[in-house]
Amino acid sequence: MNLLSALEKAFSESPQNLEENPRVAYAGTRGSYGEEASLSFFKGTGELFPCKTFDDVFEALNQGTSDYGVLPIENSSTGSISTVYDLLSKYQYYIVGEEEVRVRHCLLAPKGANLQTIKEVYSHPQGFSQSQDFLNEYPQWQCIPYYNTAIGAAYVAQKNDPNLAAIASKRAGEIYDLLVLAEDINFSQTNVTRFVIISRELKFFKDPTRVSIAFHLPHRPGALYEIIGVFSVFSLNLCKIESRPLLNQNWEYLFFVDFTGNISQNTLANLIPIIQEKADYFQFLGYYPQYDQTKI
Template sequence: MQHQANPIVCLNEAFAVYPHTLKKEPRVAYAGTRGSYGEEASLSFFKHDCELFAYKTFEDVFVALSQGSIDYGVLPIENSSTGSIAAVYDLLSRYQYYIVGEQEIKARHCLLAPKGASLERISEVYSHPQGFSQSEEFLKDYPDWKCIPYFNTAIAAEYVASQNDPTMAAIASKRAGDIYNLSILAENINFSQTNVTRFVIISRQIELFENPTRVSIAFHLPHRPGALYEIIGIFSVFSLNLCKIESRPLLKENWEYLFFVDFTGNISQNTLVNLLPIIQEKAEYFQFLGYYPQYEEK
């Protein structure tokens, strides 16, 4: 792991110009393709006022940030059914970049097919495996359909459109249907479970937008009983609400763990610059990941 420039110094520098304002039409990148939930998260967060770039992998987005060819990356960090996306946490550690915002996106799947298709004629359905499992209840009524797993839901929609075969359908977002000019045969077919993905907005530097309320940090503790207990006690002393905690094995070091913690509460600049050095001192490794406004449903 690379070592971070003194996060307290960086944080104080950022506070000196608080609040930052989003620049007009920033260059924003997501991983995926047109019509994907990553694109939707980007457009929602930046309110359509951005220049969008699609990259193939999560790391491609970090590389683009490091080369200065984009201003922000938008990547999924937690999904309500698949859990935290460890690869993005690992990349945040490796590149030492910061979270400056978050955006939640609810998956609302549709059954999409070429114009002129009907439910009765469908025989093959393409989607991401999660698209199938989230639409399980709907699919039970069509036991003869062959479900063919695909890389992601938007690519499945693109493929079905390219084949223009009325026996083929895709499970993807309404937006993907619009983009690839497909008809909606059934809407909101994932009624059996809520599926929400939390995306984070990533920047090369700390940027503090108005009213930040959530702090993300990562640390590695010395291997002795009670080490985590002491750290969590510190949050308690400052009356902060620990809203997410997660341990990730550092495989190279004998199953020692890196902890990722998010906390919320009445967090002033003062609290933060007092709290963080205490944790930094107790930890063998410490990384400040960001201080940003929590997503609020409109």
């Protein structure tokens, strides 16, 4: 089925309702920000399956063991999580929703530990970079990168050694019964991670507002300017643009663009063929309700 027919079908079936008890694969483990995003988006319903890697989340959908996947796509202080974009291109899956989670890192350690006993700290590399100002005060600590923040907390709890600490959420500390040695240690006090909810099928839930697309432009001056002009003509607001190097064609770029505005079936049916004509490659990533910023 071509894209315009797929869009027509998705519009005719919209709004879709969430299944009764969806199976949800998320990247992370119990106590991770990914689990928080899943609980929040699915409002506590559904069966949640933790996955070790982003690839495992896509594979859970591919093998039909999950209905939805939940993956971090952008952090307000460290930027886009490019692997997720690469996997969306590779599997040709769709974004059906988004969720934001406020990152509040804590330094967690087993009972009996204090700031003086700590020698090694476990976290995801982004956990370290987000807490760099705090960590700079303790140059003697060895920072050991780990799969994700919550797995680091689980490891520290299992070792039960007062020399070890983890950087993870307060909730991870509660789940793994760890002490909070320091709270809100991330340098940005408004550090938010945006998660996307992905599905094998193109479908629209109630009141979608944001479109995500990807495209590749021929390498000629003004090509990007023309494309951005198209969005302007349709009075759409670009809320994100990112060029990513194209595999096997060094320094040719794939563009990721998100836009909002007055988006009807008609808008998309008119807009998409114009971009497809100007682009060498076009991918429709999804049309979904934008996260309500007042909630955070």
